[in-house]
Amino acid sequence: MAKINIAVDAMGGDNAPAAAVSGSIAALDGREGFTVTLVGREYSIHNELVRMKQGSDHLKTGRLVIRHASEVISTGEIPTTAIKEKKNSSMVVALRLVKEGTAQAVVSAGSTGALLTGGLLVIGRIKGILRPALGVMVPTVGGFGYTLLIDAGANMDCRPAYLAQFARLGAVYMESLFNNPFPRIGLVNVGAETEKGNQLVKETFPILEKSGLNFTGNLESRDLALDGADVAVCDGFVGNILLKHTEGMAKALFSSIKKELKKGIVTKAGAILSRKAFTNIKTSFDASEVGGAPFLGLSGLVVKAHGNAGKRAVMNAILKSVTYVENDAQARLMKYFAEHDGEFKE
Amino acid sequence: MAKINIAVDAMGGDNAPAAAVSGSIAALDGREGFTVTLVGREYSIHNELVRMKQGSDHLKTGRLVIRHASEVISTGEIPTTAIKEKKNSSMVVALRLVKEGTAQAVVSAGSTGALLTGGLLVIGRIKGILRPALGVMVPTVGGFGYTLLIDAGANMDCRPAYLAQFARLGAVYMESLFNNPFPRIGLVNVGAETEKGNQLVKETFPILEKSGLNFTGNLESRDLALDGADVAVCDGFVGNILLKHTEGMAKALFSSIKKELKKGIVTKAGAILSRKAFTNIKTSFDASEVGGAPFLGLSGLVVKAHGNAGKRAVMNAILKSVTYVENDAQARLMKYFAEHDGEFKE
Numbered sequence: 001m002a003k004i005n006i007a008v009d010a011m012g013g014d015n016a017p018a019a020a021v022s023g024s025i026a027a028l029d030g031r032e033g034f035t036v037t038l039v040g041r042e043y044s045i046h047n048e049l050v051r052m053k054q055g056s057d058h059l060k061t062g063r064l065v066i067r068h069a070s071e072v073i074s075t076g077e078i079p080t081t082a083i084k085e086k087k088n089s090s091m092v093v094a095l096r097l098v099k100e101g102t103a104q105a106v107v108s109a110g111s112t113g114a115l116l117t118g119g120l121l122v123i124g125r126i127k128g129i130l131r132p133a134l135g136v137m138v139p140t141v142g143g144f145g146y147t148l149l150i151d152a153g154a155n156m157d158c159r160p161a162y163l164a165q166f167a168r169l170g171a172v173y174m175e176s177l178f179n180n181p182f183p184r185i186g187l188v189n190v191g192a193e194t195e196k197g198n199q200l201v202k203e204t205f206p207i208l209e210k211s212g213l214n215f216t217g218n219l220e221s222r223d224l225a226l227d228g229a230d231v232a233v234c235d236g237f238v239g240n241i242l243l244k245h246t247e248g249m250a251k252a253l254f255s256s257i258k259k260e261l262k263k264g265i266v267t268k269a270g271a272i273l274s275r276k277a278f279t280n281i282k283t284s285f286d287a288s289e290v291g292g293a294p295f296l297g298l299s300g301l302v303v304k305a306h307g308n309a310g311k312r313a314v315m316n317a318i319l320k321s322v323t324y325v326e327n328d329a330q331a332r333l334m335k336y337f338a339e340h341d342g343e344f345k346e
Numbered sequence: 347m348a349k350i351n352i353a354v355d356a357m358g359g360d361n362a363p364a365a366a367v368s369g370s371i372a373a374l375d376g377r378e379g380f381t382v383t384l385v386g387r388e389y390s391i392h393n394e395l396v397r398m399k400q401g402s403d404h405l406k407t408g409r410l411v412i413r414h415a416s417e418v419i420s421t422g423e424i425p426t427t428a429i430k431e432k433k434n435s436s437m438v439v440a441l442r443l444v445k446e447g448t449a450q451a452v453v454s455a456g457s458t459g460a461l462l463t464g465g466l467l468v469i470g471r472i473k474g475i476l477r478p479a480l481g482v483m484v485p486t487v488g489g490f491g492y493t494l495l496i497d498a499g500a501n502m503d504c505r506p507a508y509l510a511q512f513a514r515l516g517a518v519y520m521e522s523l524f525n526n527p528f529p530r531i532g533l534v535n536v537g538a539e540t541e542k543g544n545q546l547v548k549e550t551f552p553i554l555e556k557s558g559l560n561f562t563g564n565l566e567s568r569d570l571a572l573d574g575a576d577v578a579v580c581d582g583f584v585g586n587i588l589l590k591h592t593e594g595m596a597k598a599l600f601s602s603i604k605k606e607l608k609k610g611i612v613t614k615a616g617a618i619l620s621r622k623a624f625t626n627i628k629t630s631f632d633a634s635e636v637g638g639a640p641f642l643g644l645s646g647l648v649v650k651a652h653g654n655a656g657k658r659a660v661m662n663a664i665l666k667s668v669t670y671v672e673n674d675a676q677a678r679l680m681k682y683f684a685e686h687d688g689e690f691k692e
Contacts, residue, residue: 139598140598141598141601141602153536156543156544156545157544157545188587189587190499190502190582190583190586190590197502198502198503198581198583199502199503201583220590221586221587221588221590221591222590222591222593222594223594224591225591225594225595225597225598225599226594226597226598237536237544237547238584238587240536240567241534241535241536241567241584241587241588242567242587242591244536244566244567245567245568245570245571245588245591245592245595246591246595248567248568248569248570248571248572249571249592249595249596249599250595250599251568251571252485252486252487252571252572253571253595253596253599255487256487257603264622266622267622276610276612
């Protein structure tokens with residue numbers, strides 16, 4: 001097994017550098033078999049390690065390496081400009097480590113736009129990939145507890161061939177993460193029947209049928225949160241709308257519950273007694289807990305952690321990346337698209 | 347004020363004819379100023395009235411009229427065939443009452459496909475309307491408690507001009523129902539910023555800006571359930587996906603809550619004490635309670651009640667239709683599109 005090294009952008013996100021630093025340490029403490037390169041302002045990272053009183057063991061053994069990068073890309077910046085001009089930003093340097101082969105994956109809680117652009121410009125696509133896509137784990141009731149929604153927002157206007165590729169990217173990702181050789185692939189649609197949907201999904205359906213994947217047909221959006229598939233394929237506009245609606249619905253429901261529970265003495269008492277249950281559910285429906293959204297289809301794994309990711313989320317994102325690399329998912333994707341080059345037309 | 351008569355398809359839906367009959371009586375009991383024509387098999391309707399021991403007063407005063415129709419369109423039938431061949435079905439006869447001017451609105455819990463097709467074929471569009479659209483009230487936290495999502499599934503592939511018309515149809519509907527002269531119109535999108543979205547919404551944005559409506563810009567789907575707008579405009583594919591995801595999310599969340607609450611003795615006690623609160627929330631998030639989805643843009647109001655609509659839902663659908671007719675919403679729509687004919691291009 002080749003060495004596994006994960007590059008972590010220490011300066012991205014609302015909780016930088018604390019979340020990246022503590023998340024990296026937690027991941028290194030959690031399991032063996034990989035190293036982390038923390039990329040960012042050396043003094044900030046060191047100060048954080050000193051403050052935490054942790055990490056010196058990992059620095060000594062070489063499992064933790066600090067790579068200085070003087071600049072920071074902030075969320076307000078125009079992605080293309082930021083990536084092109086800030087060559088010494090923590091994000092660009094981290095991406096470059098993957099490009100050079102020094103790292104196999106990047107984890108960043110920085111600007112989504114910059115990370116997607118940077119992934120494309122610095123790392124580049126797998127040969128044969130038309131459009132890389134963002135996958136997001138959405139919480140479900142039942143099954144593995146999560147469905148990978150892909151594309152969750154990288155490509156607003158799509159063609160059938162893109163969706164067919166998203167299905168393959170998602171399948172290999174879920175396969176490697178859950179050790180499930182035949183993840184169920186669903187095509188997000190308004191109904192289960194074959195003839196349903198808009199032009200895009202109608203044209204995508206027969207391509208997926210012939211794909212050799214475990215295509216289970218149309219996934220009615222009603223079943224997305226109910227474990228209707230392991231991979232839910234859609235264009236990035238629909239995916240992002242679904243993702244944000246999931247957040248909004250959870251927020252709306254919990255806020256109604258809170259309001260209702262405050263209404264009477266009896267329900268108030270009920271609320272106090274059931275507090276722990278609510279905390280558990282809230283946590284399981286909180287996307288930030290899942291640990292990052294993989295940007296798939298590049299010549300290396302790029303994982304976007306939530307902007308407000310904390311230690312736990314960064315740790316999860318790192319550990320998932322390690323599993324992905326360990327299971328050779330990237331190599332399988334490259335092999336597949338090399339063998340099927342020309343099959344997917346714009 | 348002209349006479350208001352609502353045609354109710356007595357034979358449509360899972361609970362026919364009981365729900366239609368009892369819902370009609372409840373609506374007539376609830377307020378004055380309108381009549382109901384129950385359309386369907388005369389003996390079935392009569393038997394139901396006898397069983398209920400109600401309605402004889404309304405039959406005597408002429409507020410309730412029974413119109414015999416021998417055939418029934420069931421949910422499995424191909425819409426176009428059913429509408430064309432079953433001229434004596436309760437649905438077609440009810441639609442014909444609107445076409446002839448004997449009724450101003452139809453309420454049916456029958457097959458959605460047949461009702462949309464029937465509305466188009468039997469009643470026909472308002473002059474100038476490119477595509478009629480299905481509006482659905484989705485529950486929100488705050489505001490009026492509902493946002494009209496339009497199109498919720500009638501048109502899978504849309505053009506900017508269709509969406510611009512949906513906005514107008516939705517605005518007039520909400521205006522008439524909530525007596526709110528300036529309903530907030532939001533364009534369903536992946537972000538609030540102007541430049542966000544797919545080609546369709548990007549092209550629709552400037553049309554809505556010039557529309558004279560109270561266009562409040564892009565409505566991030568996160569805010570749909572949080573009272574982000576009074577009318578949420580989108581194509582029918584996205585709308586239907588959002589609608590069904592709303593149902594799925596509510597189901598998933600309630601099922602997790604139930605599971606969590608059963609875990610320990612303390613939370614179990616909490617569950618019992620807070621039972622009433624949950625029932626309230628479940629009801630408020632249950633679309634079937636809202637009372638029907640208006641199919642807008644036809645030369646008469648067609649309201650689709652949920653397939654499993656009960657008495658309360660049918661009653662609500664009838665009363666909403668009465669309000670719509672009373673407030674001359676239909677006439678305002680016809681006037682607007684007559685004056686702006688040619689402005690909306692395919």
